[in-house]
Amino acid sequence: MKYGKRYSIIDLAESMKPGADLRLAKFERGLSGMMEETLPEKHGRAGVVMPSIKFARDLEVGAIDGGQAISATTVLPVAKACRPATIIEDAGARVVNLSSTTAATLPVFDGSLTSTVWISEGSASPSFSNLTVKSISSTPKCCAARIAYSRRLMAGVSDRGAFENALLAELRRAIKTQIEEKFFSGTGSTNQPLGLYSTPGVTTKSFGAALPTHAELVDMIHKLVDVNGDLANSRFLMHSSDFAKLLDQQVTTNGGATTVSYEGGQYRVAGVPVHQTTAATEGKVVLADMSKISLIFYGPAHLLADGFSGGKSTYGTTELIVMNWLDSAITDPATVVIGSA
Numbered sequence: 001m002k003y004g005k006r007y008s009i010i011d012l013a014e015s016m017k018p019g020a021d022l023r024l025a026k027f028e029r030g031l032s033g034m035m036e037e038t039l040p041e042k043h044g045r046a047g048v049v050m051p052s053i054k055f056a057r058d059l060e061v062g063a064i065d066g067g068q069a070i071s072a073t074t075v076l077p078v079a080k081a082c083r084p085a086t087i088i089e090d091a092g093a094r095v096v097n098l099s100s101t102t103a104a105t106l107p108v109f110d111g112s113l114t115s116t117v118w119i120s121e122g123s124a125s126p127s128f129s130n131l132t133v134k135s136i137s138s139t140p141k142c143c144a145a146r147i148a149y150s151r152r153l154m155a156g157v158s159d160r161g162a163f164e165n166a167l168l169a170e171l172r173r174a175i176k177t178q179i180e181e182k183f184f185s186g187t188g189s190t191n192q193p194l195g196l197y198s199t200p201g202v203t204t205k206s207f208g209a210a211l212p213t214h215a216e217l218v219d220m221i222h223k224l225v226d227v228n229g230d231l232a233n234s235r236f237l238m239h240s241s242d243f244a245k246l247l248d249q250q251v252t253t254n255g256g257a258t259t260v261s262y263e264g265g266q267y268r269v270a271g272v273p274v275h276q277t278t279a280a281t282e283g284k285v286v287l288a289d290m291s292k293i294s295l296i297f298y299g300p301a302h303l304l305a306d307g308f309s310g311g312k313s314t315y316g317t318t319e320l321i322v323m324n325w326l327d328s329a330i331t332d333p334a335t336v337v338i339g340s341a
Contacts, residue, residue, distance in 0.1 A: 007031070007074040009081075010154070010164055012048060013305035013320055031055075031075065035300050039099055047302035047323065050082045051075045054097065055300070077165070081172035082301040082322050086180045087277045091235040092290035101140065101299045101325065108134035108331045140298040140325035141191050143182070145175040151316035167320075175322060180279035183295070183328050184237075184286075193328045196237075196286055196293075201333035203227060207341045210283045211242060214251045214259040217269050220287045220337045229289040229335035236274040237286040243267070243276035289335035298325040 005027040012032075015025035022029065035049040056076040089095055098104055115128050147170055157163040188194030196202070205220045207213075217236070225231055238246075246260040246269070260267050260274055267274045272287070280286070304321040307313060330336055 005074075006161070007051070007078050008164060009078055009168065009303070009320070010149070010160075012303065013318060016048060016303075016305040017307050017318075039101065039299060045101065045299075045302050045323070045325075047304040047321070050301040050303050050322065051079045052083065052097070052300045053079045055079065077168055081168040082175070082303075083297065083324055084172045084176040084179075086176060086183060086295070087237065087275050087279070088180070088183050088290075088293065088328075089295060091237060091273075091275045091288075092233060093293040093295050094291065096294055096296045098296065098298050103137060103139045104296060104298075105135045105137055106294055106296075106329055106331065108136055136329045136331065138296050138327040138329055140296075141182075141193050141327055142323050142325050143175070143179055144321055144323045145171065145178060146319055146321050147171050147174065148312075148317050148319040150318070171320070171322060175324065177279055179324070179326065180277055184280050186328070193326065195328070196288070196330070196336055197281065197284060197338060199330050199333050199336065202330075203334055203337045205337055205339035207285075207339055210341050211245050211249065212285055212339055214249070214270070216339065217259065217285065217287075220285070220339050221270060221272060223337050224287055224289065224335060227334040229337075230291060231272070231289075233291040234272055234287060234289050236269050236272055237280060237288065238274065238276055239280040239282040239284070240276045240278050241282050242285065243274065283340055285339040287337040287339070289332070292330055292332040292335045294329045294331065296327045296329065298327075 007028060008025070009028075011025040012028040014020055015022050015029065029048070031051055032049045035051060035055055038055075053076065056079045059075060096104075096106070117126050117128075119125065147167060149167065154163070182192050182195055184195045185197050186192035186195035187198060203223050205216065205223060207216050221231070221234075224234060243260060247258055247267075249259045251257045251259060260269055262268075263271070267276075302323045304323070306319040306321065307317070312319060
């Protein structure tokens, strides 16, 4: 049996420095070349292509004695760190992975594109009118996350694998936090996606105080179903601090039941699952039909290694920069309810 080499993001980064021995990262660069072949056109992006989660899973298809499945076990952690799943994805948003690196268009089906009539037996089919095809345009926005390490630190670690795992964990946290924040509060300008809070046409709900009551959250559900939102696909999204406070807030004084309760293996408000993150804005609560939210990723993540600018070569510091190109879109904004004071 052949044992696949462990995928090393550090070996890949070191091989990118001027004058480096490319053979030290032959395995990593070979996989990057395979990823580049999946892009339909010359992407023109700086850096080296990083493996995606889909690519790691494709490696598992091959025979184990060929090394593919074994290699996949070391590639997957890197892929998950470079493009981590956000709370929006965990809550059920549609993820669109494009091989293209240019602008894309998504169709919009919000109920205004359908028409139905009743036809009596033997009558002619009526003319359907006022049906206009709608779409949302999307362009890639680049999110760059950085992390640094030094030659002295590398020389002092006794377990190289443990060090890389720690580096990947921190890199994953940084990327996830930044992407999540802009999926909520992105302005749609200055190379940011248009976040949930800023999307025109969303439904709003006013709270009487910074922390909503149980009745106010239930009224958000009322507003969602009134615009034909699918309650089965809907989720509450809120800041972790608001989530903790609602765990302690009683529905009725001395009644025992709290606004957020743990039911069926999930935290819920009035039966609707709740997801919490510090990337959301405190005091704002989102209730959304997640089937109407799309997260769009343009091609794989890319890695740059900088060991020279700003005096890094003097101190022996290497800076890793991971870039993701992405965007978000809501195909029916009315099915996203934003509650705030």
